[in-house]
Amino acid sequence: MTITAVIMPRWGLTMEEGTVTAWLVPLGGTVAVGQELAEVESSKLAGTVEATVSGVLRRTIIEVGATVPVGALLGVIADAAVDDAEIDAFVGTFEPVEVAAGEDESSKPKTIEAGGLRWSYLRSGEGGVPLVLIHGFGGDAAGWGFIQGAIAADQDVIAVDLPGHGNSEKTVTDGSLDAQADAVIGFLDALGIDKAHLAGHSMGGGIAIGIALKAPGRVASLTLLAPVGLGDGINVDYLKGFVAARKRRDVETVLRQLFVNEALVTPALAEEIIRYKRLDGAQPALETLLAALLNGQAQRAQYRDKLGAIKVPVSVIWGAQDRIIPPAHAVGLPASVRVETVADSGHMPQVEAADQVNKILKETIAKA
Amino acid sequence: MAKKSMRTAINEAIRLEMRRDPTVILMGEDVAGGQGGSADVTDAFGGVLGVTKGLYTEFGPSRVIDTPIIESAIMGTAAGAAVSGLRPIAELMFSDFIGVCYDQIFNQAAKFRYMFGGKAQTPMVMRSMTGAGLRAAAQHSQSLHALFTMVPGLKVVVPSGAYDAKGLLIEAIRDNDPVIFLEHKAMYDLEEEVPDEAYTIPFGEANVLREGKDVTIVALARMVRFSMEAAANLSKLGIEVTVIDPRTTSPLDTDTILESVAETGRLVVVDEANPRCSFATDVAALVADQGFKYLKAPIKLVTAPHAPVPFAPNLEDAYIPNAAKIEAAVLSIVAAGGRNAA
Amino acid sequence: MQLDRDTLAESYRTMATIRAFEERVGADSLSGLIPGFVHLYAGEEASATGICLELGEKDWIGSNHRGHGHCIAKGSSVEGMMLEIYAREGGLCGGKGGSMHIADLSVGMLGANGIVGGGAPLAVGAALSAKTLKTGGVCVGFIGDGASNQGTTAEAMTMAVVLKVPVIFVIENNGYGEFTAVSYHSGGIDLAARAASFGMEAHKVDGTDFFAVNELAREVIAKTRATNMPAVIEVAVNRWHGHFTGDPQAYRSAEELATVRLSDPLVIFKKRVIEAGLLPQELFDKIDGEVADRIDSAARAAIAAPPPDISTVTTDVYVSY
Numbered sequence A: 001m002t003i004t005a006v007i008m009p010r011w012g013l014t015m016e017e018g019t020v021t022a023w024l025v026p027l028g029g030t031v032a033v034g035q036e037l038a039e040v041e042s043s044k045l046a047g048t049v050e051a052t053v054s055g056v057l058r059r060t061i062i063e064v065g066a067t068v069p070v071g072a073l074l075g076v077i078a079d080a081a082v083d084d085a086e087i088d089a090f091v092g093t094f095e096p097v098e099v100a101a102g103e104d105e106s107s108k109p110k111t112i113e114a115g116g117l118r119w120s121y122l123r124s125g126e127g128g129v130p131l132v133l134i135h136g137f138g139g140d141a142a143g144w145g146f147i148q149g150a151i152a153a154d155q156d157v158i159a160v161d162l163p164g165h166g167n168s169e170k171t172v173t174d175g176s177l178d179a180q181a182d183a184v185i186g187f188l189d190a191l192g193i194d195k196a197h198l199a200g201h202s203m204g205g206g207i208a209i210g211i212a213l214k215a216p217g218r219v220a221s222l223t224l225l226a227p228v229g230l231g232d233g234i235n236v237d238y239l240k241g242f243v244a245a246r247k248r249r250d251v252e253t254v255l256r257q258l259f260v261n262e263a264l265v266t267p268a269l270a271e272e273i274i275r276y277k278r279l280d281g282a283q284p285a286l287e288t289l290l291a292a293l294l295n296g297q298a299q300r301a302q303y304r305d306k307l308g309a310i311k312v313p314v315s316v317i318w319g320a321q322d323r324i325i326p327p328a329h330a331v332g333l334p335a336s337v338r339v340e341t342v343a344d345s346g347h348m349p350q351v352e353a354a355d356q357v358n359k360i361l362k363e364t365i366a367k368a
Numbered sequence B: 001m002a003k004k005s006m007r008t009a010i011n012e013a014i015r016l017e018m019r020r021d022p023t024v025i026l027m028g029e030d031v032a033g034g035q036g037g038s039a040d041v042t043d044a045f046g047g048v049l050g051v052t053k054g055l056y057t058e059f060g061p062s063r064v065i066d067t068p069i070i071e072s073a074i075m076g077t078a079a080g081a082a083v084s085g086l087r088p089i090a091e092l093m094f095s096d097f098i099g100v101c102y103d104q105i106f107n108q109a110a111k112f113r114y115m116f117g118g119k120a121q122t123p124m125v126m127r128s129m130t131g132a133g134l135r136a137a138a139q140h141s142q143s144l145h146a147l148f149t150m151v152p153g154l155k156v157v158v159p160s161g162a163y164d165a166k167g168l169l170i171e172a173i174r175d176n177d178p179v180i181f182l183e184h185k186a187m188y189d190l191e192e193e194v195p196d197e198a199y200t201i202p203f204g205e206a207n208v209l210r211e212g213k214d215v216t217i218v219a220l221a222r223m224v225r226f227s228m229e230a231a232a233n234l235s236k237l238g239i240e241v242t243v244i245d246p247r248t249t250s251p252l253d254t255d256t257i258l259e260s261v262a263e264t265g266r267l268v269v270v271d272e273a274n275p276r277c278s279f280a281t282d283v284a285a286l287v288a289d290q291g292f293k294y295l296k297a298p299i300k301l302v303t304a305p306h307a308p309v310p311f312a313p314n315l316e317d318a319y320i321p322n323a324a325k326i327e328a329a330v331l332s333i334v335a336a337g338g339r340n341a342a
Numbered sequence C: 001m002q003l004d005r006d007t008l009a010e011s012y013r014t015m016a017t018i019r020a021f022e023e024r025v026g027a028d029s030l031s032g033l034i035p036g037f038v039h040l041y042a043g044e045e046a047s048a049t050g051i052c053l054e055l056g057e058k059d060w061i062g063s064n065h066r067g068h069g070h071c072i073a074k075g076s077s078v079e080g081m082m083l084e085i086y087a088r089e090g091g092l093c094g095g096k097g098g099s100m101h102i103a104d105l106s107v108g109m110l111g112a113n114g115i116v117g118g119g120a121p122l123a124v125g126a127a128l129s130a131k132t133l134k135t136g137g138v139c140v141g142f143i144g145d146g147a148s149n150q151g152t153t154a155e156a157m158t159m160a161v162v163l164k165v166p167v168i169f170v171i172e173n174n175g176y177g178e179f180t181a182v183s184y185h186s187g188g189i190d191l192a193a194r195a196a197s198f199g200m201e202a203h204k205v206d207g208t209d210f211f212a213v214n215e216l217a218r219e220v221i222a223k224t225r226a227t228n229m230p231a232v233i234e235v236a237v238n239r240w241h242g243h244f245t246g247d248p249q250a251y252r253s254a255e256e257l258a259t260v261r262l263s264d265p266l267v268i269f270k271k272r273v274i275e276a277g278l279l280p281q282e283l284f285d286k287i288d289g290e291v292a293d294r295i296d297s298a299a300r301a302a303i304a305a306p307p308p309d310i311s312t313v314t315t316d317v318y319v320s321y
């Protein structure tokens, strides 16, 4: 009879510790594989720890509110028949698990010069045509935390901080999708990457489309998460609110629009955003990008008619409850495009529906 | 992101601003250290606690200026240079030494703009070590932020950690008014995640470190840490407190304090300084004046006693507010129940 | 005037006591037994001793952060000082002051001072009291080379000259203010000459030579006592240790560090007295032994003593409440 440890997961490459914010199964409760056991928060992400086996939750070691390193023992699942003494022995001798990408180099941001700018990126996994993850307006590489680790098990994955974001230089040119696409091509050149799978979210989706149109030979597949460029509508209040927010409470209010599960907007997440916005150059960069994204109350760049011209596999993923860019933009796309609408997600399917996104992403890559 | 001590964060802030703006200069006693010494070492110390180490080597003697022990001239020179084109950072080694140079700060630098009808600007920063805890006794341990906060024309920054210190110091250097920047000497080694890049934290924007419905705690500098410790302990008793660090006592983010008291109805102010005419009484007065209707219990102040800072460790430990005293103050008003019961 | 044998022996005992006191306090500061900042006077013993020998009970001294030697030379109890420095009950200041604030008004010691330049005006005040109350006393204000630059010092000198009060400013020039050499921090000027320009007689003396210091002090103090005219003595001394305990002294060359102790005021004193046949080597050895015992038992007693009572945190803020 086996005893299984529930451990603090590592989400993304930079997570070092997490806080248990709730136990979702009572001590002694029966759990099934895949059942949500506990809510956990790191400085960047919040999510749930799921059961990997079925059985009974025999121990909850870490109390709510406590912060522990990745790999630490949170609880224990075992059959009801297993002796208490045996479980205690298991707990007593438990060694924290080395969770992939622990102290190794891939968890640290790397930097490279491209187009006269300093770019920061996270790179992990090995082999295959690299997957390049391009975040959205105001996001950063670490926001792909639930995606990068999963895909990197099979291949090389690069999550980039776009200029003006994350740890990259806070200089953007005119901020247009076109110019950003050129910039990312320059980044691929600097890394010596001829061809890549691209996945882009929101503004990053527009950039990915731009790259595929400009340099078709460089793109192996395209996965677009709630991308810009496929319609007029966009939540201008959200964008302007994001740019304007100075205080953490205001940022929290704004960010809630991103998610179905608004509890995912933790004070820590808002604090991260505030800290980013305080960096020299970040605020002007956001203002430039915003001005370039919008044309009055509508989106400026329109790629809808050009999507059919892209010859590599293209998937579009949209959260059914997206409040930033209407899911309706996914309707009526060319037949060559695979469209997936995910039910319980808002504008951030890579957080709220990471498993589905990973599945679609892997399939799109495999199709290339 | 790298963890950095408050010492490193402050050094980085000065370094980045000196690189960005050639009018920024640093002056003070032994800010480099070793001038004229037989060893021919010109960057021997970087301030008595090593905060400005390495700046002389990078920027040279015309921008990192060791001075004689003449604080009045240091502050006056900085004020004069600031109104005439430079952006000096003048170090007052210990804030207690303000006694020998206060005139240059509060009659000169602070008053120029107003006295001259808005025609002058004095972009200087006075950096100074503050606070008790190092057994340095009565003349090297005081918390004198109130002495500066009461002066119109001065902005006063009291950071509570490495991240805030860097962003607030860069803001201070870029600010066009005289700014008093007080560094708690017992916090120099405390580490936090601090970005390598330059960033600014605006003045007058409080940091809400923790939100709870029962009591609002307002605290500064090292007292923020003790308040967070108290908050964690109180949480185990089922009492949830909000901890507000105003970061700057002038300007003061009165909105955040009042909004929080409106939610909790109870206020504890924690201040390492002496209790009379202080930051603690100032915040208490604010809430009594503008937030009386929210209050469910008396306002409690946790401060040092009305006495100088003693030398002996056991006396000094008894003197400085700590988590236990903060918890007791919170419990006293939570237990008190309604306003009439209090 | 030749000092008698007893006075010679006692002067040596004072210097040896200062030395042993400082070496012990220095070691216990480094090992963490003594809290707070500690500035050692070792190497400068002949200055305080030679000058305070000319002072009596009605005379005052003002001191600075490097004040242990001044205290001992003016007659403070070594035991009370130790208790204070180790932060114990019964210390000279009840454990509230520590090394930087030792004061003993009972012997005319106005207090060490944590504020550089803080002491000079206070010395003028004590001299004003002496003059006004006609006690016949004088006040010696000990200041460092670094402190000699302070505005407060300049103001004090001006005040002394204007008021014509019996104060003697003793500038102990040990070559450094903290980690900065006097050549830099005073712009290379002559400190005694600057003081003279305020309108006082100013003198210079080699502070490793007890006899030179003492003879000059006798003459200057007598004159000031008789005339109420302030005066200045610049004493050239060596600071054997760092600015404070724990200072790695990177700014002093290996050569300077190797030679700074060669002109030891205690050794120079002994040699002169033995060669003149005034006191035998055995007496010095005996004094050294007694001093070592006294310092050791004072330190042990201090370490064994209880800390001050917590209730004293708020006492003694005022005379009356």
Ligand SMILES: Cc1ncc(C[n+]2csc(CCOP(=O)(O)OP(=O)(O)O)c2C)c(N)n1
Pocket (backbone or CB within 6 Å): B029, B069, B071, B093, B097, B100, C039, C065, C066, C114, C115, C116, C117, C143, C144, C145, C146, C147, C148, C174, C176, C177, C178, C243
């Ligand atoms: C007003 C003031 N400024 C600075 C200091 C810090 N400080 C303490 S001692 C010292 C050096 C004093 O040099 P000096 O007067 O030559 O005395 P020494 O230490 O050499 O005996 C300094 C700068 C202080 N205590 N007070």
Ligand SMILES: [Mg+2]
Pocket (backbone or CB within 6 Å): C144, C145, C146, C172, C173, C174, C175, C176, C177, C178
């Ligand atoms: Mg000196």
